[in-house]
Every structure is written in structure tokens, then in C-alpha cells.
Amino acid sequence: MIVPRRLLLTVLGILMFFTLVTVGAAQLEQAIAHQFDIVIPQWVNVAVALSIAAVKTLFVMAIFMQLRWDNPFNSLIMVFTVFTLCFFLGFIMIDLGNRDSIYPYKSKYIVEGGSGNITVAGGSVPAGTSIAMQARIWAMEKADNILIKEKGTLPKYLVIFCSQEIERQLAAKKTEAEFPPVLKEFMKVRNQAPYAEILAAASHGHGKGHSAGGNTANRSRSRTGLTDPELGGKPADGHGHSGSAGQAEKPATAGEPKAGEHK
Amino acid sequence: MASITDTKVGSHGHDHHHDESFLTPKSTMWATIIDWATTVDHKKIGLMYLVTILFMFLLGGLAALAVRLELLEPTRTVQTMLADGSVKTVIEGQLFTVAGAANVADSNNLYNKIFTLHGLIMVFLVIVPSVPASLGNFFIPLMLGAKDVAFPRLNLASWYIYLIGSFFAIASALVGGVDTGWTFYTPYSTMTDEGHWKVVFMILSAFILGFSSILTGLNFIVTVHKLRAPGMGWFDMPLFIWGMYGTSLIQVLATPVIGITLLLLVFERLFHIGIFDPRMGGDPVLFQHFFWFYSHPVVYVMILPGMAIMSELIAVFCRKKVFGYRAVAFSSLAIAAIAFVVWGHHMFTAQGEVASAIFSALTFLVALPSAVKVFNWIATLYKGSISLKTPMWYALGFLFLFSIGGLTGLFLGTLSVDLHLHDTYFVVAHFHYVMMGGTIIAFVGGLHMWWPKMFGKMYNEFWGQIGFWLVFLGFNLTFFPQFIMGVHGMPRRYASYVDEFTIYHQLSTYGSWMLLAGFLVHLFNFIYSLAAGPKAPPNPWGGLSLEWTDADSPPTTHNFSHDPIVTHGPYDFDDVVPPQTKPGEFPLPAPLPAGARAH
Amino acid sequence: MASIPADKHGTGSVENLPPHETYRHAEHFRNAADEFDAAKMGVWLFLATEVLLFSGLFVFYGVMRMLHPEAFIHGSSLLDWRWGLFNTIVLLLSSFTVADAVRCAQSGDQKGLKRNIVLTFILGTAFLLIKFIFEYAPKYAEGKLPGAFFSYPNWESPYEPLWWGLYWGATGIHASHVVVGMGLFIWLYIRAKKGHFGPKHYTAVEGVGLYWHIVDIVWIFLFPMLYLIH
Known part of the structure; x- marks a missing residue:
């Protein structure tokens, strides 16, 4: 044919x-x-x-x-x-x-995002630190390097990172005096070009509902099964989740407090 | 592709050169070796598979003997306080000791590696390819009346891929071996072995062997569809072909999943992508799902060929039409289909309750087609002219052992019972009764039946039967005590045990020696037959399928001297063969009227 | 008639005929039609194994999206759907050129056959270039990498390393299939130039074409699954 x-x-x-x-x-x-x-x-x-x-x-x-x-x-x-x-x-x-x-049995071994203790190309992730948290620590070092040591310009994703990190630190009830040096430096320059435009664009595109605290982990899976009407379809702002059995066991959100601790 | 060109000449003009047996060597040794290494002849490839598989069976068997030897005595650690205040430690009953370390843990690791090696070799290198790649390769085209399989070069490629795969498996063992168990469960397979190579080599080996398996299955499916001789409809095929067809379907549909599973496992190992790691949001039980989605259907890749051989053995040595041909044929397909929906019964203690209940219910479906087969074989025995030659003894042995293996499978498929029996020697005994008591027993039986056809030499009947009884009794002695200690709670995969189990373990180990003796008897019988056995007639058992009626022993290079045309069914003993005059006689089919076989 | 080896085209004794006209089927088949049907059935069985190979990735996707929807939603928002759409169009076009190549071979249009093979090859290259330059490279630079290599700080769910593992795994395995397909097109082009394909014999064009379509179909599923989650 x-x-x-x-x-x-x-x-x-x-x-x-x-x-x-x-x-x-x-x-x-x-x-x-x-x-x-x-x-x-x-x-x-x-x-x-x-x-x-x-x-x-x-x-x-x-x-x-x-x-x-x-x-x-x-x-x-x-x-x-x-x-x-x-x-x-x-x-x-x-x-x-x-x-x-x-x-519940499984959850006690879980550090959200991985428990670390592995060596990778970029360095090693210490035990007890998740890979995701380690990513923020490395980003802080990288931003520090660029902004303070090299006096250079941050790439876009690090600009957003620093801005979000400031909000996370504030949410964790830290005062500006307690901030790491790179954030203090960033606060001085964030209203200048080119950072101001990047931040304006980011808040425009990302604005709806995504709180900077990174606490969408609150909306993580409910393990109640396929018939759960909420399965997957959580509201973007993450409120009003009916706490399931699994939910109660979850460790505290990884986002806010730990970022500060590691610095 | 010289051989294909030759074929044309051979079939068109009548050339004496081409009526030679396919085993006829070339003029020099090197020419013979190169001829075999580059052959696309399914018979030679089948024999090369047979030799490599038997070699691997020897390796896997040696590992099994080592495992049994370690278990001959329970390991005891006795500590005594000496007069000078120091402590003397004595370890008894420990076979494997690692040099320089009187450490139980080290030698237990060695034990773990050896049973892992045994499992990996026996599953991936022996039982999965055993019947399809050797006997299947050799006899599927012959039974269909074809000159070759559909894709002869792919067939040769699959043998080389098998060799590469086994190379990696042996390399992994040589650089230290893995102790993950043949199932590669995470986190054993992702967290152990810091240097990566051993586990990665072993995973690679299983990955590569998957391709070999897929190519074989793909080839057979197309061969069955496209290369049946004129006059052979689907229901005129020997039941061996139906069994192999079901096997091939599973091989093609299930094996790719182990490919992606092992690929993800390597990613998990090397990049920590987290899919099987609960700390990163993944799930180790997901690996078990992936693994068993392949490995359960593969259990049927292992047993279906055994059942396929059984139908031939019973029909030929009872000289009777197989009872319920279509039921037996369709039960092969039914087993192949059900194979895909029962994998969860390997994970009753790991997965959630809902899925366990569903899988437990589905598992019982497997019993239906299996029972259909067994009952039909028994019905075939009824009023048949049974000749108790070695292959028939093996067929009866299969019925006995597979019934035990199958029925104990029902215990394990029952969710509540399995929670007690899970990971005990009961499971070990069950799958050995099915895998070895089923597949290997049928394989050896088939090997005896087709030996004269493959090599043109008869084996010694007396020593064949001696070998059978050693294997049969040795097998039961090895594995029946394992049911008992399993029920009493002896867990699998341990190098030591409490004293109460000593008697069962000792019986089991003695049985393993008897098995060794049985297989050695067969081996020497076969070697003697090749060297000095009497020449076999083309149809020593009076069989009716095309490999018996239309091909020489051993077959010529192009299988048939004429294009076969099917004029009677493979089991029409009542219609085509004169009745037996005395027991143990194999009357040949009456010669067909002249001109019935058109050239 | 003199017998011609099945795969030594152009050396036959029949003068002045291109190889595809003098093709003789392999001896163990009854006729060329049977051989073609068998080859095609073999390819379809192979395609089934390909689909099932990717099925593992779809299960990875389904399970992990069920367990960690927020990681997938945020991860997906970091992909640019416009590049995904562009690449989808590129692959669909290449699927058309392959189908057209088969048509050309069937109707004996040698020029059209070669043109379509070259076009498909170019479209495949375009797909890979877009993938590497506009998708892989920037993500690599920002640390949007699988598992332990993950170093992107602006995550919103700690399970995002999993998402990137899926993204790189699925698109990487797909891209490797594209690379294999392009190797096959080079082989087809060489054979087409020698005149191996024509109305009487075009098995290889058909087979490679089927393979390329299945690679396309996998992308048809991957595109919405990876790029269009909300």
C-alpha cells in the first residue's frame, strides 16, 4: 500500500x-x-x-x-x-x-530531599544535610564569591536566590544584623540595575501564590490513595489540607529554619 | 552469506554435497572453527548455546555445592575464658574462612557472594535461555518444516550477546563478586560495594543478557508465524511449538522492563537520582515492583519450555494423541497472559495491604492453566503404550516434582500463609521444585529424547536410567527436607543456623552430592555416546512430528532433502502408525503413498 | 536464473538493472512478500520492546508525580515550553519526511527518497542541537541536575532532585534513540545512493521509518508530560 x-x-x-x-x-x-x-x-x-x-x-x-x-x-x-x-x-x-x-515507619529515616553523606563531583554532602539544602549552601558560597570577592555581577538565578533567601531569613525571625555578609551586600545593591529589573520580572512571572518561603513541601503527597479528591490538585497557596495520617508524621518544612542554621 | 547462496543451489539442483550432516567438519580444523563461529545455521547455533549453557550449569552447580557444603554444619562460636584472663574464640562448622581474618562476618560475606553467584548464573545464564535457546533453536524450524529461523543473523548475534553477558557476569565474580542476592534489591545493590565495579558489572551482565533473550523470542514468534510448512495450520503444530510461542511472547514483552529497571538502578547507584531512595522521596519497594514485573513473567519463561517438552515426551513415549490438544495449547497462552498480573506475590511483606490482597487473588489464576496441562498429560498416559525409556522416566519425574512444586506454590500465593513462610526455606524448596524439578528435569528428558536426532548417536539406556534415578532421588533428598525446615522457620540466605535444623541441612547436603553424581553419569553417558555410541536411525522413537519423519539423524545442513508437506498431525498415532506388537517397540509411521510429498 | 547473494547488491549477472530490481529474497522464505512481512513483524515486535523500555520511565513519572506533585509542578515551571513545542514540531516534520521517504521508495522516486532521508537527518540534528544548546546547557550551568548533582538553590520542594532525575533520564534516553536513528539514516542514505531501494525492495527504509515514528511517539507523550504540568 x-x-x-x-x-x-x-x-x-x-x-x-x-x-x-x-x-x-x-x-x-x-x-x-x-x-x-x-x-x-x-x-x-x-x-x-x-x-x-x-x-x-x-x-x-x-x-x-x-x-x-x-x-x-x-x-x-x-x-x-x-x-x-x-x-x-x-x-x-x-x-x-x-x-x-x-x-510512619519509613518516615523516621527521611530527611527531606535526601540525607546526604555522599560524595559527588561538586563536593561532598555531609550526613544529615539534604541534597536540596546543600544546593542552597553552595549557592550562598557561590554568590559570596561573585559579589564580595570578585565584585562581579550575579547570574539571574542567584539574584532570585538571594532575594528569596532574605525573605526566608526574615521569616525565620532573623534580624538584618545576623544575615550572612553576602546578603547584607546584596541588600545594598538590589535596587540598582540590573538586579532591580530581574527581581521585578521574577515577581511578575512568579508572583501568583508562590510564597518565597519555599514551603510548598506542605503540599506534599497525601498517602490516602487514588480516590482522594485532593490528590495532586492542591491549591497553589497550599492552605486547607486535610491532615492525613501520613501528613502528621512529616518532619518540619525544610525551607525556612534550616537555611539559616547552616550558615 | 555463502550458506544462503548454497542453499539455493542445494534446493534447486540436486547436489550430493548438501546431503551431508550439518556436523560434518570442514577440511581443516581452523576452517571448521570459523565455520561454526560465523554460522547462521540454527542447528549449530543451538548446539553452541547448548554447550555454553551446560558449562554455565556446571559453574552454577559448583556454587550450589559450595553453598550446601557450608550448610553441612551449623556455625557455632564458642568463647572460653583462659587461665591467663584472655578469651579464646573457636568457630566451628565454618567452611569458608577468609585468609587472615578469623572473622565470622567476613566469611559470611563470602557465603552471601556464593549464593548470589549461584542464583544469578542459574537464572540469567542457565534456566532462562536453557530450553529456548538450545533445544528451541534446534527444533523449532525442524518441527515447522522450515530451513531456518526467520532472522538467522540475529540468531547468531543473540549467541554472541549471550557470551558478552556471561563474560561480564564472570568478570564480576572474578573481581570479588556481589552479595546483593540475584534480585539486586535496593539498598543492597545501591549502597554496598564502594568501588561500584562489581555490582555494575553484574547489572550490566543481566542487562546484556536481556537483549539476547529478546532477540531469541522475537525470532521465534516471527518464525512460527511465517515459516510453517505447507499444510501446517496453527493447530497442526506440535505442542512444543505452542509452549515456545508463549515463552517468546513473555520474553519480548517482559524483558525490556528489566532493561529500564537495571538502567535506573545504575543511575541510582552512580548519580543518586533518588527513585529507589526513601530519603530523597523515592521508594525501595518501587524497585521490587519494577524487578518483579520482569522477573515473575520470567518464571514462566523458565517453566513453559519445560511444559512444552513434556507434551512431546508424553505423546511419543505413550504413542498416543495428547489428550485435549487445544486445551494444552491455549493453556500455554493463558499462562503467558496471567504471568503479567501476579508479580506482587513476591512482595507480600513489602507492599501495601490493598495490592497484596489483589495480587493474592490473581495468583490463584495461574493454578488453572497449569492444572489443565498436568491433568491432560495424565489423561494421555491412560491406556497409552508406555515405554519406560530414560526420557519417559524424566516425564514421570516431572509430573511428580512439578505437582509438588506447583501445589506448594498455592501455599505461598495465599497471603496469610505467605506471611509465615516468606523468606524461609519453604520458598527455596518451592521454586527449586518448579525450576529444577520442572524445567531442568524436562530439559534433561528432552535432551535424551532428541539426543539421537541432534548427534546421530544413541546413548546408553542403562546408564541413562541410572542417571535418572540418581538425579530424581538426589533431588528429592536435597529439597524435600527444606520444606520441613522452612515451615519450622529456617530463614533463607543464612550461613549459620541453630542446631535443631542440623539433620535437615545434612540430608539436603548429601542429596546435593547425589545430584552431582547423577549429572556426572549423564555427562559421561553423553560423551561416551558421542565417541562410541551406536548410530541412531532417523526415527528411533517412532515420533510423528517433522523432525522425526522427514529429517535425517543428524539433519542435513538444509534440514530436509525436500520441502516437507504436512499430511498428518504430530500426534496421530492411531491413524498413521501400526499398533505396537510388543512393549518397548516403536513402530514407524506407514510409508505414505508415492507422490504425497511433492518436491 | 542465476542466483544472486541476498546482500551483495550490484554484483549480479543481470546487466543494466539497479540492485533493487534484481533483489532475491533469502532462501528460507517462500517468497519476497513473506520475507517483507516477517521483517516488518520483527520490527513491530522490536518496537513493542522499545515502548516497554520507556514504560519504566512513565511509571517513574506516574508514581513520583502522584507522591510529590509540587516538585513536579515547580520543576516543570522551570522548563521553557516554547522550546519543547518547537522541538515537537521539528520531530513531527521529520516523521512526515520519513513517511514520505517510504512513499518515494515504494513508487521508485530515487531523488525524492534521498532528499527525504537528508531532510530527516537535518531535522534530527536540529532537534538535538536545540536540546543541547537551549535546554541542556543552561540547566547544567544552573545546577538543575539529577539527584546528587543537583545544586539549584531556588527549589520550592526538596524533592526536586527527583524531578530532574526524571527529566534528564527520560529526555536523555530519548535523545540517545534519536542519535541511533540518525546513524541509521546515514546507513540508509549510503544504500539509497547505491540504488538498493525501489518498489520491489524497500524493507530497510520501512523498518528504520517505523523506528523513527516510535521515537516521535515517545516525544509526543514526553512533551506534555514534562513541559505542560500546572
Whole structure:
């Protein structure tokens, strides 16, 4: 079977259209949530994205890969493959979504973001420090190096980091006098170019609901299972979570206090 | 690709050169070696697989003997206060001692490494490829009436990939070995072995062997679909083919998952990506899910070929149509399908309660198709003309051992019972009864039945049966006591135990020596047969599938001197074969009317 | 008729015919159609193994997104969906050119076949360049790296190293498939230049094409899953 060129071009057009639809749907969803201040559960996002991807896949397989005219056994292979994948994913989700009872046992070994005691290319992470926290310590050193020792200009992501770090330190009830030198230095320059523009842009783009404290860990998983209406679809500001059994066991949020301690 | 060109000439014009056996050596030794190393002939590749697999079986067997030897006595640590105030420590019953360290922990580590090696070799290097890659490779095209498998070069590639994989496994053992257990559970496999190489080599080995397995399975599926002889419909195929078809489906659909699992495991080891690390938000039980999603279906990759051989053994040596052909054929596919939804029964003590309950319920489904097979074989025995040759003894041995292995599997599939039996010797005994009492026993039985066809020489029947009884009794002596001590609470994977278990462990170790003796008898019987065995006729057992009726012993390079056409089913003994006049006789099928086999 | 070795094209005794016209199927198949069907079935089985290889990553994604949604939402917000969209379009175009290459081979359009193979190769290169220059390099510089290599300070959930492990793992394994595919296109081009493909024999074009489509399909799923989470 020779697929006519026109048909191939039509399918290409359809694929492009659906690609734009999937981007548009994601944007629209965000806009709606923002506009009407509602929370759209996460499964909507997943379901829409996966359905569109599945439709696109059907077109590619049926026309581009010529399954429509092919030996039906080849289609059967793919059907079995998808079944296998569904079993694989489904049963594991059933298990991991229903593990409240063992979480308390597991949680005492958990330092959020990893417990450290490993050596990597960039240096070693001491025991008891998470990789995520270590990232902030390293960033502080890096900013210190650039701003104070080299008198250079911070890259964008470090500007945002310093600004957020100041808020975190304030939230941890530190006075400005207790700040590490690099933050004191940063406070002096943050209203000048180019930092002011970067911060303005960042607060514009990132503003909605993301508190600088980095305490979205509050919204971490609830281990109550697939039927939990809140699964995944937490409000962006993280309030009003019904405390589940697992939730009560969680250590304090990693964000605020520790950043100060390590300095 | 000279051989393919030759084939054309051979099949078109009649050329005497091509009626030679495929085993005929070339003019010089080097030419013969190069011929074998570059061959795309499925028979030669099957034999090369057979030799490598038997060698690996020897290595894995030696590791098993070492494990049993260590367990001959319980390890006791006796401390005595001497007159001068110092403490004297005596360790008894410890076989493995590490030089320079009278340290129990060190030698226990050595024990861990040896049982890990035993498990890895036996699972990945022996049982998974054993029947499909050796007997399957050799006989699937012959039974289908084809000249070769669908992709002969891929077939050769799969053998070389197998060699590379086994190289890494042996390299890992030589640089110190791993003690993760064959299951590579995290965190053993991510936290132990600081220098990375040993564990990474072993993971790499299993990863590479997966490709070999996939290529074999893929090849067989396409071969069965596309290369059946004229006249052979799906339900005219020998049941061996149906079993191998189910096996191949599992190999293709399950093996890629172990590929990604081991890849993620290496990422976890080298980059700490955290997927299996609870401290970083991952979950070690997720690894178990990943691992068993492959490794449970692979349990059926191991047993289905054994069942496939069983159908042939029973039919040929009872000279009777297999009872319920379609039921046996479809039960192979049913086992292959169910294989994918029961993996959680390996994790009853690790996963959540909900999933455990679901998996426990699903697990019982496996019993249905397995029982269908066993009952059909027994029904085939009824009123058959049974000839108790070595292969038939092995078939009966399979029925006995697999029934025990299968029924004890039901105990373990029951959630509440398993919580008691989990990780005890009961589990060890169960899977050895299935894997060894099932697959290896059927493999050896099949090897005896097809030996004359493969090499054109008969083996010695007397020593064959002596070997069978040594293996059968030795096997039961080794593993039956393990059921008892398992129920009494002897945990698996320990180098030492309390004195109460001594008698069971000793029986078990004596049994392992008997097993060794049995396999050695078979080995020497085979070697003697190759050297001085009587020449085998083309159809020594009066079988009806194409490899018996239409091919020489050993087959010619191109399998058949003519294109076979299927005129009767593989088990139509009642219609095509004259009745037996005295027990132990194998009447051949009546010659077909002239012209029935079109050229 | 004189027999021609199956894979030694162009050396046959039939003069003045391109190799694809004189192709003889391998002896153990009954006819060329059977051989083609068998090869295609083999490729489809191989594609099944590819899908199941990626299934491990999809399970990684599903489970970890279920357990740590906030890490995935914030991690995803650090990706630029515009580059993802651009790369999706690039891959879809390349999928079309491959399908067109098969059509050209089937209808004997040698020039179109070679043009489409080259175009696909260029699109594949573009995909990789965009990936490395605009996605991998900046992320590497800011420490948005998997697991223990993570050193990006502006995280909002301590589980973000996991997200980057998934991002690099999934896109990296996908990119390695793209690289393999491009190697295959070089091989196809060399053979196409020698005239190995035509209406009677185009198995390799079809097989590589199928492989390339499955790589495309994986990206069709990865794009919304990685870039469009909210």
C-alpha cells in the first residue's frame, strides 16, 4: 500500500493542530484557574494531555506507520504492549497510593530531599544535610564569591536566590544584623540595575501564590490513595489540607529554619 | 552469506554435497572453527548455546555445592575464658574462612557472594535461555518444516550477546563478586560495594543478557508465524511449538522492563537520582515492583519450555494423541497472559495491604492453566503404550516434582500463609521444585529424547536410567527436607543456623552430592555416546512430528532433502502408525503413498 | 536464473538493472512478500520492546508525580515550553519526511527518497542541537541536575532532585534513540545512493521509518508530560 502524499500532508496538519491544542489547553487551564481563582484538579491536566497525545499517536500509527493496511497481528502486538503498560503502571499506582500504614515507619529515616553523606563531583554532602539544602549552601558560597570577592555581577538565578533567601531569613525571625555578609551586600545593591529589573520580572512571572518561603513541601503527597479528591490538585497557596495520617508524621518544612542554621 | 547462496543451489539442483550432516567438519580444523563461529545455521547455533549453557550449569552447580557444603554444619562460636584472663574464640562448622581474618562476618560475606553467584548464573545464564535457546533453536524450524529461523543473523548475534553477558557476569565474580542476592534489591545493590565495579558489572551482565533473550523470542514468534510448512495450520503444530510461542511472547514483552529497571538502578547507584531512595522521596519497594514485573513473567519463561517438552515426551513415549490438544495449547497462552498480573506475590511483606490482597487473588489464576496441562498429560498416559525409556522416566519425574512444586506454590500465593513462610526455606524448596524439578528435569528428558536426532548417536539406556534415578532421588533428598525446615522457620540466605535444623541441612547436603553424581553419569553417558555410541536411525522413537519423519539423524545442513508437506498431525498415532506388537517397540509411521510429498 | 547473494547488491549477472530490481529474497522464505512481512513483524515486535523500555520511565513519572506533585509542578515551571513545542514540531516534520521517504521508495522516486532521508537527518540534528544548546546547557550551568548533582538553590520542594532525575533520564534516553536513528539514516542514505531501494525492495527504509515514528511517539507523550504540568 502506497500512502498518497496528500494523505501524509493531511495527517501532518492534524498532528500540528493537536500539538497546538495541547499547548493551548494547558494555557487555557492555567488562565481559567487564575481568572476565576479556582483549583482545577491535577487529573484534568493529565487526562487532557494524555488523551490528545493518544489521538496523535493513533494518527501516526494508523497512517504514517501504515498499521491501517498492515497485517492485523502487528496492531495486536501494540494492543498487548499497551495492556502490559497499563497493568505495569496501574498495579504499582494501586500499591503506592495505598501505603498509609507503613509510612510512619519509613518516615523516621527521611530527611527531606535526601540525607546526604555522599560524595559527588561538586563536593561532598555531609550526613544529615539534604541534597536540596546543600544546593542552597553552595549557592550562598557561590554568590559570596561573585559579589564580595570578585565584585562581579550575579547570574539571574542567584539574584532570585538571594532575594528569596532574605525573605526566608526574615521569616525565620532573623534580624538584618545576623544575615550572612553576602546578603547584607546584596541588600545594598538590589535596587540598582540590573538586579532591580530581574527581581521585578521574577515577581511578575512568579508572583501568583508562590510564597518565597519555599514551603510548598506542605503540599506534599497525601498517602490516602487514588480516590482522594485532593490528590495532586492542591491549591497553589497550599492552605486547607486535610491532615492525613501520613501528613502528621512529616518532619518540619525544610525551607525556612534550616537555611539559616547552616550558615 | 555463502550458506544462503548454497542453499539455493542445494534446493534447486540436486547436489550430493548438501546431503551431508550439518556436523560434518570442514577440511581443516581452523576452517571448521570459523565455520561454526560465523554460522547462521540454527542447528549449530543451538548446539553452541547448548554447550555454553551446560558449562554455565556446571559453574552454577559448583556454587550450589559450595553453598550446601557450608550448610553441612551449623556455625557455632564458642568463647572460653583462659587461665591467663584472655578469651579464646573457636568457630566451628565454618567452611569458608577468609585468609587472615578469623572473622565470622567476613566469611559470611563470602557465603552471601556464593549464593548470589549461584542464583544469578542459574537464572540469567542457565534456566532462562536453557530450553529456548538450545533445544528451541534446534527444533523449532525442524518441527515447522522450515530451513531456518526467520532472522538467522540475529540468531547468531543473540549467541554472541549471550557470551558478552556471561563474560561480564564472570568478570564480576572474578573481581570479588556481589552479595546483593540475584534480585539486586535496593539498598543492597545501591549502597554496598564502594568501588561500584562489581555490582555494575553484574547489572550490566543481566542487562546484556536481556537483549539476547529478546532477540531469541522475537525470532521465534516471527518464525512460527511465517515459516510453517505447507499444510501446517496453527493447530497442526506440535505442542512444543505452542509452549515456545508463549515463552517468546513473555520474553519480548517482559524483558525490556528489566532493561529500564537495571538502567535506573545504575543511575541510582552512580548519580543518586533518588527513585529507589526513601530519603530523597523515592521508594525501595518501587524497585521490587519494577524487578518483579520482569522477573515473575520470567518464571514462566523458565517453566513453559519445560511444559512444552513434556507434551512431546508424553505423546511419543505413550504413542498416543495428547489428550485435549487445544486445551494444552491455549493453556500455554493463558499462562503467558496471567504471568503479567501476579508479580506482587513476591512482595507480600513489602507492599501495601490493598495490592497484596489483589495480587493474592490473581495468583490463584495461574493454578488453572497449569492444572489443565498436568491433568491432560495424565489423561494421555491412560491406556497409552508406555515405554519406560530414560526420557519417559524424566516425564514421570516431572509430573511428580512439578505437582509438588506447583501445589506448594498455592501455599505461598495465599497471603496469610505467605506471611509465615516468606523468606524461609519453604520458598527455596518451592521454586527449586518448579525450576529444577520442572524445567531442568524436562530439559534433561528432552535432551535424551532428541539426543539421537541432534548427534546421530544413541546413548546408553542403562546408564541413562541410572542417571535418572540418581538425579530424581538426589533431588528429592536435597529439597524435600527444606520444606520441613522452612515451615519450622529456617530463614533463607543464612550461613549459620541453630542446631535443631542440623539433620535437615545434612540430608539436603548429601542429596546435593547425589545430584552431582547423577549429572556426572549423564555427562559421561553423553560423551561416551558421542565417541562410541551406536548410530541412531532417523526415527528411533517412532515420533510423528517433522523432525522425526522427514529429517535425517543428524539433519542435513538444509534440514530436509525436500520441502516437507504436512499430511498428518504430530500426534496421530492411531491413524498413521501400526499398533505396537510388543512393549518397548516403536513402530514407524506407514510409508505414505508415492507422490504425497511433492518436491 | 542465476542466483544472486541476498546482500551483495550490484554484483549480479543481470546487466543494466539497479540492485533493487534484481533483489532475491533469502532462501528460507517462500517468497519476497513473506520475507517483507516477517521483517516488518520483527520490527513491530522490536518496537513493542522499545515502548516497554520507556514504560519504566512513565511509571517513574506516574508514581513520583502522584507522591510529590509540587516538585513536579515547580520543576516543570522551570522548563521553557516554547522550546519543547518547537522541538515537537521539528520531530513531527521529520516523521512526515520519513513517511514520505517510504512513499518515494515504494513508487521508485530515487531523488525524492534521498532528499527525504537528508531532510530527516537535518531535522534530527536540529532537534538535538536545540536540546543541547537551549535546554541542556543552561540547566547544567544552573545546577538543575539529577539527584546528587543537583545544586539549584531556588527549589520550592526538596524533592526536586527527583524531578530532574526524571527529566534528564527520560529526555536523555530519548535523545540517545534519536542519535541511533540518525546513524541509521546515514546507513540508509549510503544504500539509497547505491540504488538498493525501489518498489520491489524497500524493507530497510520501512523498518528504520517505523523506528523513527516510535521515537516521535515517545516525544509526543514526553512533551506534555514534562513541559505542560500546572
